[in-house]
Amino acid sequence: MARPNKDGLDYFPLDIDFSTNAKTEAIMGEFGAKGVLFMIYLLSAVYRKGYYLQWDKLQQMQLVNRVNGLSPEMTDQIVARLVAYGTFDKELFSSVRVLTSQRIQDTYLDATKRRKQPKPTLYWINVNNNSSSEGVNVDINPQSKGKKSKVNKSNKNPSRPKRDKPVYDENSDYLKLAEFLFEKIQDNDPQAKKPNLQHWADDMRKLVELDKRDKHEVSVIIKWCQQDPFWSTNILSAAKLRKQFTMLALQKKNEGKTRQSKVTRKETLPDWADHNQQCSNDKQKDLTDDQKAKLAEQLAELNKTEVKGDA
Template identity: 30%
Template sequence: MARRRQEGNLFFRLDVDFFSDRKVKILKARYGADGITLYLYLLCEIYKIGYYLKIDEDFEYIVSDDLNMESNKVKQVLNFLLERSLFDNTLFQSDKVLTSAGIQRRYQAMVKARALKTPITVERFWLLPEEETETFIKVHPSLNNSENNPDNSRKKDDNSRKNDTKGKEKKEKYIYTAPPGTYFEDPSLNDIFLLFLKSRQNKGDQLTEEQIQLLTEEVLSLSSDPEERIAMVKKSIMNGWKGFYPVKKQKKKGTSKNRFNNFHQRDYDFADYERRLLKQGPGGDEERGCKRSMG
């Protein structure tokens, strides 16, 4: 008979390419050693008791004391880990639970030796779909739900099956089409990013979901200022770039001796440009007309 208690672990596996992960690189670039330390601390706390960690309002202060780290920085790093999907943000918002699909895959590998003899029943917050769940992990169908949203797990399973079916039908014919889509909380940044994706699509570029995710991470990593992020995306659209580059700071008036500063700077009508992009087709006449007008 399967036992119904969450099994903890004495150790967990750390992959040798841990620091090669793009998300970990960005974490280190933004928060230094403190960011890496906090992430590993949380993984230890999770695997110590099983595959998830439920936190309360005092958690940030406890971590701050344990790591000798400012509580505000603990909160910033935790938000980053949630935004970049190193932890499942939906489950955290509904139940204050830290876990992820990747954490649960590694958990399965860690408990395999003992669970093959006596299967483990998981009762709550299990994210892996049926096809990814090992046979020695028994998911209790009536208990594996969010406490604040009982239908959450079932809806995720249904959506996963639908997405898998669509993926099998499309296979190699998959081409990303934008819009619709929401990639940033800032509506202005999200709108201009959708315009960037549309411009890439009209040039014949085929973007996968993974590529789009990397593009959003690149925007976030290059600047923390909302206006600069929007300016970066606009600049990439106007120059036909496939990526993004930091915006150069403009010099104050009167400090530059460059005689070309006296020339009138062109103002671009992004609303008109967006309308043209939405109407044009890849390689169409209107596309070439748009390029001439923008040139």
């Protein structure tokens, strides 16, 4: 007996900056922590089904019972906000109360690309994804006679949509890091040509998400390297910054240690000078008060004698 097709996913990716995402912070500000927890439960329900969720009373009450202090009215409000924010497709929700999005469907396609099952069509936003065709393309039919046509081998899976490159808005931390780097480059070279900041922002994302570098650390290294005589002439793009980041971080750290050692270093005397100074101090410490007074009297008498001789 053949194994039945599996619709849903076992897990789904959650962005590393989920907690600081503008949509998450908006839900947190209006509904509190229970609103954010509901968001996670809602996304889990979508991916458990596959790539969409029919938002009805049954689904609503199931999720309400999972979050303490949540009410059905509040879940409706949160869903309405997420639709307005673009987390879910507005047209599908308004027409058939289905929760899905282009990003959710792309994630589902990527996770199920090894499954041997037809591509989904129900509530599918990108209609070109449907791999089934009512007609037969005779140009690629192996049984057709005549001259063979050339097939574009670069597109081996025409049913799968081409994934667009991410676009970073003006509030994106990655775009801000890219702009900060270009600003510091311009401080050294006002005539520097403005690059594609979207490409630079994507390199910044890779530096943070893939290379596990802290955003604040990245900004500190950007400022430091553009003040360094050597690195300011070599780090002229976000890609180069990412490539050399480990070396930059180590060199900055070692430079800090060198400066600290210079500040705290004490000047030392030669051994012989230190020894003579110590002996002199020790001799002065050995005299008693009476001996010091007697020595002072002797010096006074000696001065009187020298005065008389001069006269």
